[in-house]
Amino acid sequence: MPQLIVFDMEWNMGYAPRTFRYQGAEQTLRGEIIQIGAARVEAGRITDTFTVLIRPKIFPKLHHHVAKVTGLTQKDLAAGVPLAEGLRRFMDWCGPDAALGEWGQDDVPVLKQNLVLAGLDESWPRTWYDLQRAFLSQRPRAEGESMTLESVVERLGLEKDEAFHDALADAVYTARVCLTIDLDKALAEYPGEERQLEELLCPPDKKRSGFTLWRGYVDGEAWLTSEEMRRAACPVCGAPLAPDPEDWWLRKGNNSLCSMGSCPAHGPVMIWLRRMRSDGLHHTFARATEPADEALTARWQKEKKAALARAKRRAEREAAEAAAAAAERVKNAGR
């Protein structure tokens, strides 16, 4: 097992959302980094640590919520280095081939967005792990157990010698937590984005097949326009499925779409699409198909009908509002 860089960051937010352009697509900025802390883990122990404070430029005023959580002050930030310098120091300390690990999935997307903002290589790091997931693979969560870093440190009976929500302290705590499991094994078994999507789309209790993956889309809504993603083949005979008569796609939560195609020979087939954006910049899309039995077909019909009715009500409401606004304009013009 090569060395692992366990890291944690704090970032500042604005009081209004900020967007930036990346490869022609507009992206919402998740935050501007103000602190990075990291611990190098080699051969089962922490061999070095790193910390840097960064002076924010896009959101120069420290958000009150961030101030409260981190204990940082405006004066602390004023003593920080510019973003590009802080990130460069961190990259140099880690090394080009470093594998990074964090408690959760929030930090890598922010890191990569900030690398873009600073004009640095956002393809780094190439390998990273959600260490909470790795930890849970060997110590499954019991009902009601909180997974915040602090509560896990407490459950494991580890020493709490530093305040939480300082980037370096949290990185060190995360490293200590992960050293209580067989880390080499957990990382060797860690599922990449492709396998995570396959596990989500094709769970063992469902008869889904035809798993297909598309990577590298900056446009998160590419699934609405991509013929390739939307047109699937029959899982039984491979013939192209005829789309739903209205080409209707149901949204299931934030990251799933489904529709019902049909094969002339084998009847209705559900088409499932799912998306994931683990690096904060690029979306990966995946698709699977499932021959639809009566229950699945009935559910689709019912949900589609309800969604169509909602869309109709929304259109009517918008038309009424537009008509009212137009009438108001005419009235004002007459004065």
Ligand SMILES: [Zn+2]
């Ligand atoms: Zn067929």
